[in-house]
Amino acid sequence: MKQPWDRCIKNDSAGSLKTNVMVSQLINIMPEYYFLAPPQLRQLSVLPSAPARLELSLDLGRTRQEVEIERGMIVLSNSIKLPLPGPELLAVADARTILICRENAWQKWQRFDEPRNKFYKMIFVAEGAPPTVEINGIKMHVTKDGYPALDTRRKLSALGRVHGHVLDTCCGLAYTARALAAQPGVKRVLVCEVDRNMIGFCRENPWSRELWQNPGIVCHQADAAEFIRTLPDKSLGGILHDPPRFSLAPELYTESFYRECCRVLPAGGRIYHYTGNPHQQKGRSLPEQTIARLKKSGFRKALRCYQGALGIK
DSSP: OOOGGGOOOEEOTTSOEESSOOHHHHHTTOOOOEEEOHHHHHHHHTOOSSOEEEEEOSSTTSOOEEEEEETTEEEOTTSOEEEOOOHHHHTTOOSSBOEEEETTEEEESEEEETTTTEEEEEEOOSTTSOOEEEETTEESSOOTTSOHHHHHHHHHHHHOOOOEEEEESOOTTSHHHHHHHTSTTEEEEEEEOOOHHHHHHHHHOGGGTHHHHOTTEEEEOSOHHHHGGGSOTTOOSEEEEOOSOTTTOGGGGSHHHHHHHHHTSOTTOEEEEEOOOSOEETTEEHHHHHHHHHHHTTOSEEEEETTEEEEEO
16 A cells, blocks of 8 residues: 655646656656856856866756857857846846756746746755745845755754654755755655746756655655644654744644654654744744643643754654
8 A cells, every 4th residue: 555655746838737657757857957046146247258278066056067159159068058148138247147058048046926926936045055046025045144955954953853754844945854854764755845836946946856856755746734633643753843924824833733743753752843032922923832742742841942942742
């Protein structure tokens, strides 16, 4: 009998999402995207008019290669040619904007979901570091004191050691899923993501490739509140719960959802719940309210930790 962690998602030629596709099949269908972050845009904005040769990263700092600039084209080491961004795009070389090359044309790495009235913008953080994303102006990762990778490490540290199958309730850019899969004792990471826009960014983002290439990560396009009800009792070794803000996904902050989390964990199982603390209500912070709900839902212990709460069954 197949379990929920035996399924993953892919994007077929018609653009629909399918299930029951092996991860190995995904690797060969991933398109190649190229990126120019602010450091590279500054390099290109001061190029001489004559042909030039320079070292450039086109995958957001994961690798670098020597390219030639000739007749308005960027010529890669494998002879692929990309157009130079136009003056209007080079002029937006601020500290945050990233350009992506789609169908041989450069554009800002952003999208607007009109039916949902949501604006998504991928944000440059630092050279050699993964980008983050803003949704309607709200950053997904804490970057004030470091990079998204540091935020991810702090979340995993708050969760503590887990083993077996682990649930990452909200995929985002897959940074936590990638880090969880690298933990000793973790056999498989189940990942939920209900937002097609975020799945699209994961397909493009060079720092999210492990979501599709690592056989230890299984991604589901599903609402975590619905998906968790399909899991057997005590089937998970841990849960990392990093949901959108309360105002955007209140169903992921309810006692009924926490009871499901408690049900699928064994005795001693742990859930890390990122909450942030955007506001206080009636003198109680969101982490404090979350701790109270976790205790009511069956967790024998719940306490404050990095940007949220830890529940122990």
